[in-house]
Amino acid sequence: MFILEANNLKKWFGNRLLFSIDKLQVRHGEKIGIAGRNGTGKTTLLRMLGHEEIVDEGSLTVKGTVSWIKQEEQNQSFLSGGEETKRRITQALSQQPSLLLADEPTSHLDTQGVQWLEKELIHYPGTLLIVSHDRALLNTICTRILEIDGEKIHIYNGNYQSYLEQKELATNRIQFEYQQVEKEKKRLLDAARRKKLQATQMGKIPTRMSTSEARLYKAGKGTQMAKVEKQVKAIESRIEKLGEAEKSMEQSPIPLDLHYHHPLESKVALRLENVSKTIGGRSLFQGLTCSIPTGAKVAVIGKNGAGKSTLLDMVVNQEVGVKLSPQAKIGYFHQKSKGLKPNHTILENVSLQSRYTESMIRTILARLSFPGDIIWQRISSLSGGEKQRVQLAKIFLSDANFLVLDEPTNFLDISTREELEKVLISHPGTILFSSHDRQLLSAVATFLIIIEDGVATCFDGTYEEYLEKKKANSLSGPNPDQMLLQYELTEVISRLSLSLKEEEKEALEKRYHQILESLKKCR
Known part of the structure; x- marks a missing residue:
């Protein structure tokens, strides 16, 4: 049974077509993730399905009850952002709706909160349409992905990873077809040039001929020239029919030029010696001791309020117990970063303290969703999220060799998060970052600092290895000594x-x- 059906549906934003849906049918119990860059209309689509936005053209039928988990809602309670989000999720699920619409339900949730949400959505028996930048969540719960791309809606069966694989196959096919078409166009253009040259040579009368011979020669060659010109026109017609082949937008890895990077000479970039922090009489963490090797990608993980941002601040300010390599030059990104010149353009701001070429700067800006002429926009005209992306680009392209990044994925859509991963992996310096994005943690982190229950510990390994060890420890049963100590x-x-x-x-x-x-x- 179809709980939702849309036919020839269109949504306009002024004179611009936001998106169109030829045909969409959703069965009871399906869990569909909605993908697309910021500004493509994901939230607008949810609002249409929830009858909170008018349908400009076409038909839309929704059967049964509908509940919402909205992205932005004024928090007037005493609850924290994460607690308020959990309350709204619980309230929506308690209504047992036929259709649940979720717009960025992981906002303000820490890793444990997202894992709780996963379990709730897995056991939810109804139909789900969800917009989320959490790729791991979409991988776990989704059975189909609906993508808004270039004003069109595309449906992919499977979870988010399956969607990416299908997209890659489609991209490879487009690339192959483009190459074949370009190869055929080149062959035909070469053939046309040869025919035109042949026709030109036919028009030349040999100097040894008499006037009467030349007249006969010209008459005979005229017929042949007409035939050749006809062949040229046929070739040109075939070239025109080939049209402009679509070239895939496949992006290559980012090779950050080591010529502009001054690596740390020491093998250890950072030593933490019995680092502790107490705020307002409450102990955040105590006794953190570890050595971080140069070039490591270090993720700081823990619940909201555990002290992750505080630890990053302590490293930047080199508080008691923090020993940075003498050659370390810090590039610090946090949510209240300032320092951009409002009357300068995006490109000018990033270029001010960068030794990289304009070509490389443009490449990084494009990866962070500033393609083409957008780089000439002034900072004063940008949104808060856009300014933060400029700050990230500025840090990546500076001469900093020790990056400290506090929740760098905030305000980024999935595509930009994936590009951020590539930038972080490619960066030759040491990186200390906090994040709740499990996909980012899995892709980037080579070393972990875990803050849990007032205890900060280090783990020399990847996020996946840490989860495996944690799972093995939980399967072996609770440690009585640990329980008593806790x-x-x-x-x-x-x-x-x-x-x-x-x-x-x-x-x-x-x-x-x-x-x-x-x-x-x-x-």
Whole structure:
């Protein structure tokens, strides 16, 4: 049974066609991800399906009840952003709708929150249409992907990874067809040139001929020339029918020129020696000790509020226990980054402190969704998300050899996130970054710092290796010693928040550090 049907549906934005759907049929229980760059109309499509946006042309039928998980909703409660998002998700699911529309439901959720959402959506029995920049989520739950591309809607069976593979095959086919058409056009153009040259030579009368012989020669060759000219026109007609072949937009890896990069000479880029942080009487993490090798891509992971951004700030400010390599030059990106010149263009801002060529700068800007003439826009005309992408480009193309990036994927659509991955992987420097994007973590991270339950630990390996180890530990059953230590840690933290005598406080702090060391060994 089809719960949703659309035929010859069109949506206009002023005089511009936003998208059109020839035919769309969605069965009960399907889970469909909606893909497309920012501005292509993904949210508008959801609003149309939820009868909150008018249909300009065509027909749309939706059967059953509809519930929404909207992207932006004013939070007037005392809840945090993540808690508010969870509340709205729970409320929408509790209505047991026939059709659930979800617009960026992972906003404000940390990794654990996204994993909770995954389980909820997997067990949701109804039909789901979801817009999300979380590729891992789309891989886990989706049975089809609906892509908005070039004003058209394309449907792909399977999850997001399957969609990417099908797109790659289509791209390769287009590339092959383009090459074949261009090869045939070249062959025909060469043939046309030869025929034209032949016709020109036919028109020349040999000097040894008499006037009467020349007249007879010209009459005979005229017929042959007409035949050749007819052949030329036929060739030109075939070339015209070939038309302009579509060339695929396949992008090659980004080779950041090492000539402009000054690598660290030391083998260790950063040492953290018993790094701790307490804010407002609350301990975020204690006793973080590890060495980060030069060139590592280090991901800092943990729940919202665990202290990830705080740790990045501590590294940038080189607080107590932070030992940076003397040659380290930091490029720092955070959500409140400033420093762009509002009256300068995008290209001018990025070029100011970059030694890279304009060609390379344009390449990086294009990868971060600033193609073509967009680079001539002034910073003052850009949105907040666009300004942050310019900041990222500026950092990547600076002479910084130690990048510190706090949630760099915020405000990026899926395509731009994928390009960001390539930039991060290609960058020759050491990178310390925080992110809840599991796909980014899997693709980029070679070293992890985990902040969990007030304990910060290091893991020398990839995100996938970390998850495998964590899974193996959970399968082996709970560690009784670890459970007792965690219980005692909670008690100690609770007692430390009270007004105590100095002697008693010192004893508790000593025990606190002992527990942390024991927990590290357990983990």
